[in-house]
Each structure stands twice: as structure tokens, then as C-alpha cells.
Amino acid sequence: MSSGMSAVISCPQCGSPFDFREGSRNGLCPSCRTSLAVCGEAGVARFYLEERLDLPRARVEARKSLAAAGVDPRVAEKLRFEGGELCFLPFWSLRALVTGWRWLEKEVVVREEVVDENGCKSVVERRGPNEQHFETIASPIDYSSPAFDPTACGLRGIALAGAVLSLKLMDHEALSQCATVFDPVKGAALARQEALAASKKSRPVGTLRCMERLVLCGERLALISYPVWRLTFSAGERIYPVVVDGINGRMLKGRFPGPVVVRLWQPMAVILLLLSAYFVHPAAGSGAVMLFLGWFFSVHGTSLAELASFFALLVERKEDIEHG
Amino acid sequence: MADDSHIRIIPLLCPECGNSLPAGEDDVIVFCATCDLAFEIEAGKLVRRELAHLAGPGDVRLPFWVLPFRVATGEGEVRTVPEFRLLAGMVATGTTAERTGPPLLFVPACMFPSTPLHVRAGRLLTLQQPPLAAGGPRPSRIAPIVFREADARTMGESILLATVTAERKKNRLFLEGFSCRFGKGRLVTIPFADRGGRLYHPGMNLEM
Numbered sequence: 001m002s003s004g005m006s007a008v009i010s011c012p013q014c015g016s017p018f019d020f021r022e023g024s025r026n027g028l029c030p031s032c033r034t035s036l037a038v039c040g041e042a043g044v045a046r047f048y049l050e051e052r053l054d055l056p057r058a059r060v061e062a063r064k065s066l067a068a069a070g071v072d073p074r075v076a077e078k079l080r081f082e083g084g085e086l087c088f089l090p091f092w093s094l095r096a097l098v099t100g101w102r103w104l105e106k107e108v109v110v111r112e113e114v115v116d117e118n119g120c121k122s123v124v125e126r127r128g129p130n131e132q133h134f135e136t137i138a139s140p141i142d143y144s145s146p147a148f149d150p151t152a153c154g155l156r157g158i159a160l161a162g163a164v165l166s167l168k169l170m171d172h173e174a175l176s177q178c179a180t181v182f183d184p185v186k187g188a189a190l191a192r193q194e195a196l197a198a199s200k201k202s203r204p205v206g207t208l209r210c211m212e213r214l215v216l217c218g219e220r221l222a223l224i225s226y227p228v229w230r231l232t233f234s235a236g237e238r239i240y241p242v243v244v245d246g247i248n249g250r251m252l253k254g255r256f257p258g259p260v261v262v263r264l265w266q267p268m269a270v271i272l273l274l275l276s277a278y279f280v281h282p283a284a285g286s287g288a289v290m291l292f293l294g295w296f297f298s299v300h301g302t303s304l305a306e307l308a309s310f311f312a313l314l315v316e317r318k319e320d321i322e323h324g
Numbered sequence: 325m326a327d328d329s330h331i332r333i334i335p336l337l338c339p340e341c342g343n344s345l346p347a348g349e350d351d352v353i354v355f356c357a358t359c360d361l362a363f364e365i366e367a368g369k370l371v372r373r374e375l376a377h378l379a380g381p382g383d384v385r386l387p388f389w390v391l392p393f394r395v396a397t398g399e400g401e402v403r404t405v406p407e408f409r410l411l412a413g414m415v416a417t418g419t420t421a422e423r424t425g426p427p428l429l430f431v432p433a434c435m436f437p438s439t440p441l442h443v444r445a446g447r448l449l450t451l452q453q454p455p456l457a458a459g460g461p462r463p464s465r466i467a468p469i470v471f472r473e474a475d476a477r478t479m480g481e482s483i484l485l486a487t488v489t490a491e492r493k494k495n496r497l498f499l500e501g502f503s504c505r506f507g508k509g510r511l512v513t514i515p516f517a518d519r520g521g522r523l524y525h526p527g528m529n530l531e532m
């Protein structure tokens with residue numbers, strides 16, 4: 001999460017809008033010069049990023065993304081949009097000072113030069129007494145993590161968009177009337193644990209035992225909701241979901257019909273081979289048929305439907321394409 | 325999760341005189357220059373806080389949370405200043421009169437340019453155990469107070485351990501048995517001279 005994110009708020013004294021930096025505790029109204037403190041429920045301020053794409057534009061962006069995702073242009077032309085829903089997905093933003101300590105016990109390898117009875121020198125490695133280290137830890141942390149299940153939409157971070165765009169104060173009721181606002185499923189306590197885990201340093205090579213205690217001080221916690229469009233395409237009888245970034249139109253996640261493959265060569269070659277064998281001699285033709293059936297059933301199984309589709313279904317659709 | 329997501333925007337006005345209180349982006353304590361009072365912003369309310377200014381000359385005053393503490397280790401309990409000096413591995417010279425009562429932990433309430441300096445400042449003052457004789461004039465320049473008393477308590481263990489001798493801290497059993505308890509904290513400002521970016525306290529011979 002960038003520390004440069006700012007939100008537009010209105011001064012309760014004079015009503016003027018002004019920029020408020022996300023993560024700050026206080027701001028100053030430039031119009032009436034009143035200092036203002038911003039307080040969220042239970043210490044958590046909620047903001048959201050306004051969407052920059054409307055539904056038609058999101059659909060255009062989704063269709064553009066199809067080519068990049070490898071969807072057959074003929075299939076893409078036949079896709080029809082079924083619906084579209086604007087969703088706001090919550091992210092935790094946590095800034096704090098991590099303090100604590102770490103104790104390590106490391107094994108030590110001692111190298112000794114030894115001289116044998118012939119006067120030859122060699123270096124021998126042996127294990128020395130273990131070394132103990134203690135260090136005090138104090139470092140700032142700026143952590144962001146999804147407060148929802150990110151696998152559902154493919155969105156993992158909001159740093160870039162947040163650094164460029166202004167945040168808005170969250171009005172859950174008003175926003176819910178025009179979009180689906182997701183509430184966080186991951187609590188603040190878990191976000192704190194994750195932030196602490198992310199701030200832990202890797203253990204040096206040769207560490208035998210480690211004890212550490214880390215805590216967060218002076219934390220600034222906020223929930224920031226990010227806009228995405230959930231669209232659906234239909235192709236034939238199937239519905240295909242697509243998630244499009246509501247800020248930059250990037251396709252985050254989607255499933256599309258696979259490319260269509262026309263199989264002409266293989267069945268035609270088999271038919272020609274069998275016919276020419278019959279022209280040579282009927283017995284050779286029968287043998288060729290038996291050989292072909294033996295090969296086919298060993299490869300595709302003993303299904304007559306498979307055999308029929310081998311000759312009849314010359315147009316084949318590959319598996320759906322998953323993106324994100 | 326509750327879906328109540330209202331944000332409150334509170335004008336920072338002095339409860340006594342009604343003047344606007346100047347506040348930095350991260351300040352948790354604001355001052356009224358007219359009434360000479362300090363207020364802590366707690367859950368959208370301004371709560372009055374006592375602030376003591378230690379006497380002495382200086383260009384800038386650094387705020388510290390001062391918390392009386394007790395430490396329990398596998399070797400015993402530390403309740404007094406001499407016992408704390410032993411824990412910290414300091415030799416008692418006997419030249420200065422020891423302050424009676426529990427030892428005091430000093431935790432910076434302002435943000436230092438680097439976080440190691442933050443711990444170092446707390447460690448040096450805690451080792452010094454300076455007397456808290458307030459009486460300094462109302463300072464014109466106090467570094468912004470960005471840490472609350474709760475933050476100071478959270479940071480307390482790290483700073484206390486930073487004062488302990490290195491040999492003790494290498495002992496795992498010592499660390500396992502180490503625990504500390506803090507009493508009610510008070511906020512004091514200590515004057516420092518600005519010497520080209522380094523802060524110096526002549527009385528305590530302290531430089532950071």
C-alpha cells in the first residue's frame with residue numbers, strides 16, 4: 001500500500017472539501033484552518049476507491065481482453081453479455097512500528113590446520129561451541145492484504161491504483177444501493193498477525209534454535225474497498241464469468257470457451273486408407289478395418305459413441321480457457 | 325463483521341477556550357497555546373493530559389512516556405533503581421544519591437528519524453534514570469507526540485531488554501523467565517540542544 005493515498009473529506013466546520021492522507025490521524029481544513037481528527041469505528045477508518053469504468057466500458061475492456069487470453073475470434077464474436085455487477089472488495093491497510101527482539105542459537109564450524117606425520121598440511125572442519133545472538137528489532141511496516149477470499153477474483157494488491165487515485169470516505173448504505181459491498185471476512189486481528197509474520201526476518205544459515213517476540217506499536221489501520229466488475233458471458237448453453245478491474249479495465253479472472261479445432265485430416269485419411277485396401281482386395285480391406293478398430297478401441301476405449309464422433313464430429317471444441 | 329462503517333471527523337477545538345488546536349498528521353496529543361493545556365485525542369474525544377517539562381536549556385524538547393516498572397527474571401525481581409542498575413550491568417559509583425522508589429522506563433513519545441535511534445533514546449534515558457524534577461518553562465517547541473501510553477507499554481519490553489547486559493540476553497533461560505510490569509505512565513518533555521542534527525543533553529551528557 002502506498003503511503004501517498006489520499007481521501008477527499010468535507011470539513012464539518014465550513015463544508016469545504018479537502019484532501020486527507022490515508023493513514024494520517026489528523027488533517028487541516030485549508031479554508032477555515034480548523035484542525036480535524038478522523039476516527040473510524042473501533043479505530044478502523046473505511047475508504048473506497050471510486051470506479052473509473054461504467055458497465056458498457058467494462059464490457060468493452062473484457063471483450064478486448066479475450067484476444068489477449070487466446071480466445072478464438074469466431075467464438076468471441078458469438079459471446080453475448082448476460083449481466084454485470086459492480087463489487088467493492090475490502091483490503092486491510094496497516095501502518096505501524098514493529099518492535100521486539102530475537103534470540104538465535106547458531107552452530108559454529110571451526111576450521112583447523114593439521115599436519116600429519118609426513119608433514120602434509122590439511123584443513124579439518126569440526127563443530128565448535130554454539131553461538132547465541134540477541135538483537136533488538138524496531139522497524140516500520142506498511143502492509144496491505146485482502147480482507148476477502150482473493151482466489152474468487154484474482155486481485156491481490158491495490159498499491160498502484162491507490163497511489164494515483166483519491167480515496168473516498170465509505171458510506172456503506174449509499175454505496176450498497178449502487179453496488180455490492182463486500183464486508184471483510186478476515187478480521188483486524190488476523191491482518192495484524194499477517195503483518196507481524198511478514199515483518200519477520202529469515203533465519204540465518206545454521207540456526208539451531210530461535211525465540212522471538214514482536215509487537216505492533218502506533219498502528220494506523222484502515223479498510224479500503226476496491227471496485228471490480230463481475231460480468232457474465234453466454235456462449236451456447238454455457239455461462240462464463242469474468243472479473244474486470246474497475247479502475248484500469250484489466251481482466252483479473254475469467255473463464256472462456258476454448259478454441260474450435262476442425263479435424264478433417266485424420267478421419268479422411270482413415271477412410272481413404274480403408275477404401276484403398278478394399279480396392280486392392282476385400283480381405284485386405286477387412287484386415288485394415290480390424291487393425292483400425294483395434295487401434296481405436298485401445299486408444300479411445302470400446303465406446304461406439306466415440307467411434308461415431310471420430311467420423312461425424314469434425315468440429316471439436318477444446319477445454320475452457322481459465323485466466324487469473 | 326459489523327457493517328457500521330461511519331467515520332467521524334472531529335474539529336480539534338480547545339474545550340476550555342474554543343480555539344482551534346494545531347495538530348500534525350500523526351499527533352495524538354495536541355496543545356492549546358492560549359490555555360497552556362495538553363489534550364489527548366481518544367476515540368474522537370479530547371481528554372486532558374498532564375505534561376511535565378523538565379528544567380534545563382535546549383533548542384528542542386523531546387517528549388517521553390515515563391513508566392515505573394518491575395521486572396521478574398529467573399534470578400529474582402527488580403523493584404528498585406540499584407537492583408535495576410545491577411540488572412543493566414552498571415557499577416554503582418556511590419557519587420550520586422540514588423532516587424528512591426521503582427525504576428523508571430523512558431519511552432520516546434515522538435518519532436525519531438530512524439527506528440534504532442528510537443530504541444537507543446529510550447535505552448540511554450532508562451539507564452540514566454534522570455530525576456523528574458519538573459519546573460521548566462512552557463516550551464515553545466515540542467517534537468510531535470505520536471505514540472500513546474499504550475504504545476509505550478507495548479514497546480517497553482524491547483527497551484528494557486536493550487538496557488540489560490549482552491551476556492544475560494544471550495541466555496535463553498533468562499529470556500524465558502523475563503517479564504515486566506508497568507505502572508501508570510506520565511508524559512514529560514526533556515530539553516535537548518540541537519548540534520547540527522545531533523541532539524545533546526549537557527546535564528545528562530547524553531547525545532543521540
